[in-house]
Amino acid sequence: xxxxxxxxxELKRAKSGRExxxxxxxxxxxxxxxxxxxxxxxxxxxxxxxxxLDCFRTVFSKHQTAGMESDNKFVRIxxxxxxxxxxxxxxxxxxxxxxxxxLGIVAGAMGWDPxxxxxxxxxxxxxxxxxxxxxTEEISMKLGQTMGxxxxxxxxxxxxxIVSIVALRNGEIRIVQSSMLGSILxxxxxxxxxxxxxxGIHNTRTGTARGIEQDFNSTVASTMSSLMAxxxxxxxxxxxxxxxxxxxxxxxxxxxxxxxxxxxxxLLILYVLYLVFQLRTxxxxxDAEQAAEDEHTEEPQMGPWAAAFVLVVxxxxxxxxxxxxxxxIDSLVETAHISKTFIGLILLPIVGNAAEHVTAVVxxxxxxxxxxxxxxxxxxxxxxxxxTPFLVILGWIIDQPMTLHFETFETVVFFLSVLVVTYxxxxxxxxxxxxxxxxxxxxxxxxxxxxxxxxxxxxxxPERITSMVARSVKTFVGL
Numbered sequence: 001x002x003x004x005x006x007x008x009x010e011l012k013r014a015k016s017g018r019e020x021x022x023x024x025x026x027x028x029x030x031x032x033x034x035x036x037x038x039x040x041x042x043x044x045x046x047x048x049x050x051x052x053l054d055c056f057r058t059v060f061s062k063h064q065t066a067g068m069e070s071d072n073k074f075v076r077i078x079x080x081x082x083x084x085x086x087x088x089x090x091x092x093x094x095x096x097x098x099x100x101x102x103l104g105i106v107a108g109a110m111g112w113d114p115x116x117x118x119x120x121x122x123x124x125x126x127x128x129x130x131x132x133x134x135x136t137e138e139i140s141m142k143l144g145q146t147m148g149x150x151x152x153x154x155x156x157x158x159x160x161x162i163v164s165i166v167a168l169r170n171g172e173i174r175i176v177q178s179s180m181l182g183s184i185l186x187x188x189x190x191x192x193x194x195x196x197x198x199x200g201i202h203n204t205r206t207g208t209a210r211g212i213e214q215d216f217n218s219t220v221a222s223t224m225s226s227l228m229a230x231x232x233x234x235x236x237x238x239x240x241x242x243x244x245x246x247x248x249x250x251x252x253x254x255x256x257x258x259x260x261x262x263x264x265x266x267l268l269i270l271y272v273l274y275l276v277f278q279l280r281t282x283x284x285x286x287d288a289e290q291a292a293e294d295e296h297t298e299e300p301q302m303g304p305w306a307a308a309f310v311l312v313v314x315x316x317x318x319x320x321x322x323x324x325x326x327x328x329i330d331s332l333v334e335t336a337h338i339s340k341t342f343i344g345l346i347l348l349p350i351v352g353n354a355a356e357h358v359t360a361v362v363x364x365x366x367x368x369x370x371x372x373x374x375x376x377x378x379x380x381x382x383x384x385x386x387x388t389p390f391l392v393i394l395g396w397i398i399d400q401p402m403t404l405h406f407e408t409f410e411t412v413v414f415f416l417s418v419l420v421v422t423y424x425x426x427x428x429x430x431x432x433x434x435x436x437x438x439x440x441x442x443x444x445x446x447x448x449x450x451x452x453x454x455x456x457x458x459x460x461x462p463e464r465i466t467s468m469v470a471r472s473v474k475t476f477v478g479l
Contacts, residue, residue: 080306083302084302084306084309084310087301087302088131088134088135088302088310091130091131091134091301092127092130092131092134094126094127094130094354094358095127095130095131096127097123097124097126097127098124098127098128098131100120100121100123100124100127101124101127101128101317101321103120103124104117104120104121104123104124104321104324104325105121105124105320105321105324107120107121107324108121108320108321108323108324108327108328109324114328114330114331114332114335115328115331115332115335115336117324117325117327117328118325118328118329118332121321121322121324121325121328122325122347122351124321125159125163125318125321125322125325125351125352126351126354128159128314128317128318128321129159129318129351129352129353129354130354131310131314132158132159132311132314132315132318135307135308135310135311135314136158136311138301138302138304138307138310139304139307139308139311157183157352157379157382157383157386157387158315158318159318159322159351159352160179160180160183160348160349160352160353160383160387161387161390161391162315162318162319162322163179163318163322163325163326163348163351163352164176164179164180164387164391165391165394166319166322166323166326167179167326168391168394168395168398168400168402169398169400170326170327171400172326172329172340173395173400173401173402174340174341174344174454175326175329175340175343175344175348176344176391176402177344177402177406177410178340178341178343178344178345178410179344179345179348179349180383180384180387180388180391181345181406181410181413181414182344182345182346182348182349183348183349183352183353183379183380183383183387184228184231184380184383184384184414184417185345185349185413185414185417185442185445186346186349186350186353186357186442187353187376187377187379187380187383188228188376188377188380188417188418188421188438189417189421189438189439189441189442189445190357190438190439190442191353191357191360191361191375191376191379192360192372192373192376192377192421192435192438193435193436193437193438193439193441193442194357194360194361194364194435194439195360195361195364195369195372195373195376195430195435196214196364196424196430196431196432196434196435196438197432197435197436197439198361198364198365198435199214199361199364199365199367199369199372199430199432199435200212200213200214200430200431200432200433200434200435201432202365203365203367204431204432212431213429213430213431214364214367214369214429214430214431215369215428215429216369216370216372216373216425216428216429216430217285217370217373217428218425218426218427218428219285220285220370220373220374221373221377221425221426221428222425222426223277223285224373224377224378224381225377225418225421225422225425225426227270227274227381227384227385228377228380228381228384228418228421228422229418229422230267230270231267231381231384231385231418232384232411232414232415232418234263234266234267234404235404235406235411235414235415236411236415237259237263238256238259238260238263238403238404238405238406239405239406239407239408239411241255241256241259241405242256242405243408253401256403256405257396257401257403259403259404260392260402260403260404260405261392261393261396263389263392263404264388264389264390264392264393264404265389265393267384267385267386267388267389268385268386268389268390268393270385271381271382271385271386271389274381274385329343333454338450339449339450339452339453339454340454341410341449341452341454342446342449342450342452345410345449346446346449346450353379359375360372360375360376363375369430373425377421377425388404392404409448409452413445413448417441417445420437420438420441421438424437424438
């Protein structure tokens with residue numbers, strides 16, 4: 001209706017233009033000019049064609065939707081729903097993969113081949129994670145810095161949290177632990193490595209960075225790496241205690257559970273203190289990162305209620321796809337001969353962090369390294385200090401033996417990764433070589449877990465773990 005009305009208005013303007021041209025004196029020699037009737041008719045046709053094209057642009061434009069200001073609610077409400085749908089779909093190029101969402105749900109409901117179910121839901125969760133991140137950002141724009149930070153902390157890793165909750169409810173403790181560890185490693189090695197590599201190559205070639213290195217806030221990076229070191233220590237202590245109690249008559253698993261519950265509570269308190277540190281007491285330290293964010297701040301594209309509705313719908317979709325994804329893992333392990341540890345540590349983190357990976361690399365190429373560091377290291381901290389302890393407490397509530405006792409090999413890999421990242425970022429500068437080193441380390445770890453069997457769970461001797469950790473600590477402090 002709106003398009004037809006606009007077309008009629010343009011048609012009237014075209015007719016009036018032709019009448020005005022007819023009243024103007026024509027050349028006596030009969031030669032054509034810009035005021036002849038032939039050209040005026042052609043102009044009218046061109047205007048009509050442009051009007052139809054404008055109608056299509058209005059329908060598919062993410063900036064406006066016809067009928068949103070209508071007084072008729074039967075016109076206004078569908079128009080608003082259409083506008084929110086367009087804004088959501090146009091928010092990220094990866095949303096083209098949303099076609100896999102109904103396919104994955106149908107495949108899981110119809111009981112298709114487990115490998116097919118896993119692949120379809122694997123690709124379905126990738127765009128859902130991007131939409132979830134977009135809706136969270138839209139809401140946080142209206143809530144201010146403090147509440148927005150809390151909301152981003154809550155929903156920033158919602159996909160990993162939902163997948164882990166589904167796996168924890170099904171008793172898949174190994175999947176939960178490996179996915180948490182994999183999310184941390186993918187952020188501090190894969191994402192940060194890609195940021196350093198892409199940003200270093202691009203800015204060295206274009207000369208947009210000072211010299212041949214990119215700078216970032218070393219104080220903020222040092223604070224984040226220190227918290228990551230604390231998180232790694234919280235995994236080393238349960239592993240060491242488990243090995244020390246291997247020959248004891250005491251209830252080893254019960255003691256590890258008690259230690260894990262207490263440690264989880266302490267880690268949650270530390271994360272709350274970090275939020276206060278970042279958003280309140282020492283906000284000036286994060287001014288550079290905040291300035292980088294403010295430089296690209298945009299007006300919200302939808303209202304908070306519409307964003308909340310999108311958030312709820314997408315969360316439900318993620319939960320359904322995650323349910324089918326987790327249920328197909330056992331059959332996939334048997335048919336594809338891939339260990340659960342590799343699936344949880346390498347494959348699942350790619351699903352949940354795909355949108356953040358792209359965001360971090362894009363801002364790094366633009367020489368906004370403080371923002372890239374906030375995405376990569378900040379997301380790792382949320383997993384280590386918020387999501388993992390929360391899952392331990394949740395397992396305590398639903399009577400699932402979720403602990404912070406990871407396998408010895410996984411614990412050592414995590415600690416060494418944090419050690420390497422700490423050395424790389426301690427000078428507050430980055431280049432493409434450091435990015436290549438981080439990526440190389442991540443690929444080595446991925447290959448190691450590809451050949452790492454699920455039954456490799458023999459407890460290591462206490463003295464071996466103690467000596468290994470002691471050597472790592474000595475290297476860390478430079479002794």
